[in-house]
Amino acid sequence: MTLDILRGFQGIGAAATIPASLGILAHAFPPSRTRNVAFSTFAAGAPLGAALGMALGGVLTQETVMSWRSPFYLETGLTFLCLIGGLISFDPDQPSTEPDKRVDWIGAFLVTAGLVLIVFVLGQGEIAPEGWKTPYIIALLITGVLLVILFLLWQSHLEQLQDHSLFSNLDDEPKGYHSNREADKPAGTSARSWLTPPPLMKVSLWRRAKGRFAIMMAIAFLTWCSFLSWNFWAQLYYQDYMGYxxxxxxxxxxPMFVSGVICNILVAAVVDYAPVLYLIVIGTAGTSLASLLFAVINPNTVYWAFGFPGAVVAVIGADFVFASGTLFIAKVAEPHEQSLAGALFQTMTQVSRLSPPSHGGSTGVALLNVVTRQQAATGWGSETLPPLESYQAAQWGAFAFGVLATLLAIIFFRGVGVVGERKVTAYDDDSKQEKSTTVSSPDLEDSKQISN
Known part of the structure; x- marks a missing residue:
């Protein structure tokens, strides 16, 4: 229970830090090659942090007297250093220019309660007294889904109120006239009450770039389901089945962490020239291949036959999709929506996060845990470990997640072009001088203008 509560606080920290970081990067670096490097460097923090954390964590767990408690001291020290670094390096926030700063508390309650219930059910459904047939599991799952649906309907309602207020004020107010009446205030500020705040999330945001914003979120979700499931079951395979x-x-x-750093360097180098379709397909296909290798793994062969190539290609999907995906959503979102878009992207990856096997896990790991239990001759609580077929069944499921992400990219991102920005030097006949022009994907820009 203590670990569960502290894990909740840890999640609050990540939920506050990562979307804000993406918003800071988007505002600090205007569209340019420097922005591509900034986003790729940010994405490289994941494999670097994982390499440092897992390597030192493994040594501390095995070699220190405090065993598994030691890595938590390490995390505390590293997090404190991040706090000091942020206080020193971050510029003060600029005053908000939003005309209406009210908070949609109703929407906040609906989406928080709905997602908490859904994740709880996914984590507890397999170990409930009657499994997925347990009455409270069924009731909470239905309630969670309904709350999320109500949240979407509520956000759509608030967005329509805001748009109606904007256009009615623009049509009725004479040019140059500024009324002090409450009903004549701009953009969502008319009829102020706690029932009419600006929406937490504009539902229309998901339709940006001809609906590709939503597809990118789905690809991110499926990619992390595949990658984290591979990571989770690969560790169990090595430690529990192989006894390492x-x-x-x-x-x-x-090797996974080394290839992760290399992947982010490659993204920074080619994102200005390679269409986003190629980056996503290569990434999701690589992660799928890692799961496939472990789905057919032979424990009697050497590590270099299955384990090494699997570790090398497993992280490609996470790094390619995160770097190119965050650049994509930054391009199609408005300046004041950058942190929101980053938060949505982070939510898609966090929902697929894992937890200990006794608690099932979130989405991808939880679903694959059901598969392995069907394959295993005994449960997790037995002294006998699940057979090899259980680990392989889980990896087949992770492979399916990755393949589905690849198919979505091929179907919906054809013709999108590059998501990076690059400077092209041209000769101006009028001034007789060279000048630089920023080149980006016309498809994305047109889609963004249409949606707005």
């Missing part, structure tokens, strides 16, 4: 120590397991996963 924490340090031995870390050494076998170490």
């Amino acid at each position: 120590s924490p340090v031995q397991t870390v050494l076998r996963l170490l």
